[in-house]
Amino acid sequence: MSPAPPHAASAPQPSALPPSSETSNLPHRENTVSDVNPAPKVKPARKPLLRLELRDLSDDGTRAFLRLLHASTALENANGVAYTTGRDIDEDHKEIHLSTDYINHVPDSRQKEEIQGVIVHEMVHCWQHNALGTAPGGLIEGIADWVRLKAGFAPPHWKRNADGDWDAGYERTGFFLDWLEAAHGADVVRKINEGLRGCKYESDELWRTCCGKSVEELWEEYQTSLGDGDLKQSRTEST
Structure with missing residues (x-):
């Protein structure tokens, strides 16, 4: 009778590391829910998307707007003359309509401040x-x-x-x-x-x-x- 085949060698198992001097005296801590499912990070508020539409580049009021203000900065700095309305997409989309004819009738010395003031006012309505x-x-x-x-x-x-x-x-x-x-x-x-x-x-x-x-x-x-x-x-x- 042929001899029985030798038993297959067991897969090597990693041995436990000896406790270090820094952790040997610490109490054992069971896994908690926060260990398994950490709380999701809170996403920062989304910065609003700003668009600028100029209907008539030849209009004197439009020229004054472009000459006196940097549009992106003016809108970003602002949370008959102008009005704010929602868009058909949803109420999260707002439009500010500014009368360039009104701008044209403001004295030159005050045009910049008046435009900024109107924009600030209308931006409040957005928020x-x-x-x-x-x-x-x-x-x-x-x-x-x-x-x-x-x-x-x-x-x-x-x-x-x-x-x-x-x-x-x-x-x-x-x-x-x-x-x-x-x-x-x-x-x-x-x-x-x-x-x-x-x-x-x-x-x-x-x-x-x-x-x-x-x-x-x-x-x-x-x-x-x-x-x-x-x-x-x-x-x-x-x-």
């Missing part, structure tokens, strides 16, 4: 919240002009005017918001904008949350802060 479209239009425009004011592009004819309603919009509401920040904290406008995010506009809730008072009370305080003389003057000039 701000509007309470699902229910916020007062004057508040939306006032926030945009408040940003323009803070950016240093207020036109020389702007002035504080507390006559009429708080939400008359534009610079009137913009100056009111500027006063609010001085009287009730430097982040008031940010809180107002956040309060308009993803919900319908509720006046009493919004203003009391941001400032502790109703907007009517705040407007009366603002009127008082300007003094009766200023109010009488503003009423006379508006008639």
Whole structure:
């Protein structure tokens, strides 16, 4: 009878490394969920894509725009005259329409600052919240002009005017918001904008949350802060 075939040699197995002096005294740690499935990295916010369309290169207003501003820098620096609208693609795509005829009628000495101011105002509309479209239009425009004011592009004819309603919009509401920040904290406008995010506009809730008072009370305080003389003057000039 032939001898039995020899057993096949076992595959070599790596031997355990002896513990090092640095790790021998550390307690054993079981694998955790984070070891197996590490948390995904948060992607940075996508930089918006900016496009510029010039309808008529021969127009004097267009020439002034190109002469005075570097378009990409002006748009990037900016979060009848101009307006902002959504595009048919979706609401994440915005268009800013600027009247070159308006630019042409601005004095040469102020053209650059005026263009920058208008662009800053319209860029705010691309980013701000509007309470699902229910916020007062004057508040939306006032926030945009408040940003323009803070950016240093207020036109020389702007002035504080507390006559009429708080939400008359534009610079009137913009100056009111500027006063609010001085009287009730430097982040008031940010809180107002956040309060308009993803919900319908509720006046009493919004203003009391941001400032502790109703907007009517705040407007009366603002009127008082300007003094009766200023109010009488503003009423006379508006008639």
